[in-house]
Amino acid sequence: MAVDVVEVALGARAYEVRIGQGLLAQAGAEMAPLLRRKRVAIVTDETVAPLHLATLEAACAEAGIATAALRLPAGEATKSWPHLATCVEWLLEQKVERRDVVVALGGGVIGDLVGFAASVLRRGVRFVQIPTTLLAQVDSSVGGKTGINTAQGKNLVGAFHQPSLVLADIGVLESLPARDFLSGYGEVVKYGLLGDAAFFDWLEGNAVDLARDPAKRQRAVLRSVQMKAEIVARDETEEGDRALLNLGHTFCHALEKATGYGDRLLHGEGVAIGCALAFELSSRLGLCSQEDPSRVRAHLKAMGMKLDLADIPGDLPGAEALLALMGQDKKVIDGKLRFILARGIGQAFVAEDVPGDLVLRLLQDALDAKL
Numbered sequence: 001m002a003v004d005v006v007e008v009a010l011g012a013r014a015y016e017v018r019i020g021q022g023l024l025a026q027a028g029a030e031m032a033p034l035l036r037r038k039r040v041a042i043v044t045d046e047t048v049a050p051l052h053l054a055t056l057e058a059a060c061a062e063a064g065i066a067t068a069a070l071r072l073p074a075g076e077a078t079k080s081w082p083h084l085a086t087c088v089e090w091l092l093e094q095k096v097e098r099r100d101v102v103v104a105l106g107g108g109v110i111g112d113l114v115g116f117a118a119s120v121l122r123r124g125v126r127f128v129q130i131p132t133t134l135l136a137q138v139d140s141s142v143g144g145k146t147g148i149n150t151a152q153g154k155n156l157v158g159a160f161h162q163p164s165l166v167l168a169d170i171g172v173l174e175s176l177p178a179r180d181f182l183s184g185y186g187e188v189v190k191y192g193l194l195g196d197a198a199f200f201d202w203l204e205g206n207a208v209d210l211a212r213d214p215a216k217r218q219r220a221v222l223r224s225v226q227m228k229a230e231i232v233a234r235d236e237t238e239e240g241d242r243a244l245l246n247l248g249h250t251f252c253h254a255l256e257k258a259t260g261y262g263d264r265l266l267h268g269e270g271v272a273i274g275c276a277l278a279f280e281l282s283s284r285l286g287l288c289s290q291e292d293p294s295r296v297r298a299h300l301k302a303m304g305m306k307l308d309l310a311d312i313p314g315d316l317p318g319a320e321a322l323l324a325l326m327g328q329d330k331k332v333i334d335g336k337l338r339f340i341l342a343r344g345i346g347q348a349f350v351a352e353d354v355p356g357d358l359v360l361r362l363l364q365d366a367l368d369a370k371l
Helices: 024-034 049-062 081-093 108-123 134-140 170-175 178-195 197-209 214-234 241-246 249-258 267-284 291-302 319-326 356-370
Strands: 004-008 015-020 039-045 066-072 101-106 126-131 145-150 153-160 165-169 339-342 348-351
Touching (some): 004 214, 024 101, 039 049, 049 170, 081 108, 134 170, 153 249, 178 197, 178 291, 178 339, 197 291, 214 241, 241 339, 249 319, 267 339, 319 356
Antiparallel strands (some): 145 153, 339 348
């Protein structure tokens, strides 16, 4: 299959997202034009390293590029102050200069952490994203959002720092556990729901094959990246349209915090549940027909995904506590919760005047169904 190229059009900071099979083994040649000197610092995690680090190092060696690599623990807990400090200190020890390139090899956690480290190191060094999960390929590796989590919430500390290149090798996704692949699909389906009804139609008929059909997988990654790139080019720092990318995320981030950012609920699973809740809320507000949330739920169920609070193992806080967690989200403006709602599939919009009591009732109903 050919390599698909999507440009993120940001003027002097524009970059390419290259999508295709076997890109990891070509990564040295792909990155070489960016390098002022033939060396890169690679940051990965202990899950990804045994699977893919040797391939990347060999690709760099073939292109005459020296490498040094840091392995961090895997998991959401790595997006934290201590591991950020570890990463930055290691990069300084490697004598990374402002004109050098740092490589993030991993999923969204590594991409977010390393991007943030690159943004603060020497007041900003360049970095390349090589995302190894479906979620990172279609979402977190594109658009320049970087950051870490704190006790107060998810991604509350960070920076907008665009990568210089994104290499999305759809072949590496075959190493993902089934649950992680499905979690990433939560972000894929989001794109159809927020702005492309025809893409959602296609997913309904084809998404069940993504894990085993490289051509369909590449098409899904390509369309997702195209949509994100278009939105980021219009609104890099989330003053307007980019907020649409947060469909499902206000619910998701509250649920992630309530479950301790652990294995009880993966990010994409939270996004899927959040999308189902956002469409149900839209229906209760009379914005869309009841057929739309039913269709969303039917597709998520057909994919074998989590779609209800009842699908989250263990106890959850009460409805009022969940609503309070939403109040700590980055999408709060002047103390008012912003939700991404929908007038139908593919017709999302930003709503800033959603009645809190209606959200509370929705959460209560969802919790009651869990009992």
